[in-house]
Amino acid sequence: MSRFRMYPTPAQAEQMLLHCAHARYVWNLAVEQHGHWRPGRRSAPGFAEQCRQLTGARRESEWLAAGNADVQQQALKDFAQAKSARFTSGFGEPTWRRKHVHEGFRVIGTDRVPEFEPDGSAKLNRKTGKQVMGRSVVVQRLNRRWAQVRVPGCGWVRFRLSARGEGARLPVAKTFRVTCRNGQWHIAFAVVPEPVPAPGRGEVVGVDRGVRITAALSDGRKLNCPQLTVRERAQIRKHERRAARAPKGSAGKAAAYARAAGLKAREVNRRKDWCEKTSTMLARGYDVIRFEKLNIKNMTRSAKGTAERPGTKVRQKAGLNRGILAQGWGLLRQRTGHKAPGRVEDVPAPYTSLRCSACGWIEKRSRKSQADFVCVSCGFTCNADENASINVAAGQGGIPRPRQDAGAGGVTAATSRSSAREPQPTRVGIPLI
Numbered sequence: 001m002s003r004f005r006m007y008p009t010p011a012q013a014e015q016m017l018l019h020c021a022h023a024r025y026v027w028n029l030a031v032e033q034h035g036h037w038r039p040g041r042r043s044a045p046g047f048a049e050q051c052r053q054l055t056g057a058r059r060e061s062e063w064l065a066a067g068n069a070d071v072q073q074q075a076l077k078d079f080a081q082a083k084s085a086r087f088t089s090g091f092g093e094p095t096w097r098r099k100h101v102h103e104g105f106r107v108i109g110t111d112r113v114p115e116f117e118p119d120g121s122a123k124l125n126r127k128t129g130k131q132v133m134g135r136s137v138v139v140q141r142l143n144r145r146w147a148q149v150r151v152p153g154c155g156w157v158r159f160r161l162s163a164r165g166e167g168a169r170l171p172v173a174k175t176f177r178v179t180c181r182n183g184q185w186h187i188a189f190a191v192v193p194e195p196v197p198a199p200g201r202g203e204v205v206g207v208d209r210g211v212r213i214t215a216a217l218s219d220g221r222k223l224n225c226p227q228l229t230v231r232e233r234a235q236i237r238k239h240e241r242r243a244a245r246a247p248k249g250s251a252g253k254a255a256a257y258a259r260a261a262g263l264k265a266r267e268v269n270r271r272k273d274w275c276e277k278t279s280t281m282l283a284r285g286y287d288v289i290r291f292e293k294l295n296i297k298n299m300t301r302s303a304k305g306t307a308e309r310p311g312t313k314v315r316q317k318a319g320l321n322r323g324i325l326a327q328g329w330g331l332l333r334q335r336t337g338h339k340a341p342g343r344v345e346d347v348p349a350p351y352t353s354l355r356c357s358a359c360g361w362i363e364k365r366s367r368k369s370q371a372d373f374v375c376v377s378c379g380f381t382c383n384a385d386e387n388a389s390i391n392v393a394a395g396q397g398g399i400p401r402p403r404q405d406a407g408a409g410g411v412t413a414a415t416s417r418s419s420a421r422e423p424q425p426t427r428v429g430i431p432l433i
């Protein structure tokens with residue numbers, strides 16, 4: 001995917017927000033239709049049936065009819081795609097889109113271009129033997145740093161190209177998606193990135209992702225995802241406080257919220273930038289990249305519990321969850337996979353942080369603290385994160401816990417609690433954020 005910052009004029013932004021509203025409305029209708037389905041009922045309408053219903057809805061609703069039919073139909077297409085990929089995409093069932101949060105719409109290119117087979121010959125229709133024509137987005141370069149794209153109902157909208165590399169070239173795509181978040185517009189062209197060629201030296205790297213150090217590499221490097229500074233965080237709190245105190249509907253309230261949103265956007269931009277640069281570095285520098293398999297969704301589950309059985313340390317867990325999500329673990333893995341297809345492997349995560357990378361002994365007591373690892377068996381001393389990443393690089397760690405009665409030789413202590421357990425956070429610690 002290639003994503004650029006978009007700079008619409010106020011009139012264009014107003015029209016694009018309307019597109020967002022239409023797309024969101026249509027998407028949410030589709031979610032509602034499918035939410036009604038229960039086992040035994042007739043299946044919910046598919047894409048073709050929904051398109052017919054959309055035509056009917058446009059005839060009856062003046063508001064919908066004033067919008068662009070292509071934008072609304074693409075929302076249905078997106079929904080159909082999200083629905084069919086719900087088991088593999090990692091996002092699960094398509095859910096509600098909210099105003100100000102999930103603002104965006106997809107546009108299908110208006111240009112007709114001939115399509116080609118992978119070997120370079122013209123793609124022909126099997127039945128008629130005619131040339132197959134595909135869609136293409138109309139993009140124009142204005143100068144070295146600026147280009148423009150046609151958006152329905154808005155004319156040409158400008159976006160900024162990057163200085164170097166992939167982002168400096170004009171994107172060629174069939175569709176693009178426009179999003180608005182935290183007051184910033186972005187355009188993302190649906191392009192599969194060119195795979196980065198492997199260096200061919202046979203080198204393997206393991207990546208251990210953590211909260212204190214975002215990514216520890218098995219070659220000893222420690223990479224950190226940039227976060228907001230203390231000062232920036234304080235500014236966000238200040239603007240949110242001012243917004244909360246300003247009278248309802250006032251211009252000052254909107255301005256204060258906009259300032260807070262701008263600072264929050266900065267954090268997201270920094271994280272995405274870091275993930276792109278780091279994943280390119282990994283794909284360029286190593287033949288095989290191994291990550292430990294993490295279930296981030298389960299790791300960041302709330303500790304809130306239910307009304308009958310409320311959880312404990314809910315605020316602390318919420319803070320940890322924020323810390324985990326601010327690291328961009330998932331994005332780093334995903335983008336590395338895009339850039340180095342077939343060269344990324346997932347290693348089962350259990351015990352990678354407790355296993356000695358020199359002798360293979362798994363022991364809780366080897367992990368002296370958050371940072372230090374001293375093997376109780378062979379005395380190997382190492383940084384704990386580096387030790388874990390060496391295990392990941394070796395594809396090791398996922399050894400099942402030895403059974404207590406199997407005579408596993410002191411790996412498991414005689415207590416009810418296993419010694420092969422990740423160190424738990426202590427009560428008094430350094431705050432994560």
Ligand SMILES: [Zn+2]
Pocket residue numbers: 356357358359360361375376377378379380
């Ligand atoms: Zn050892």
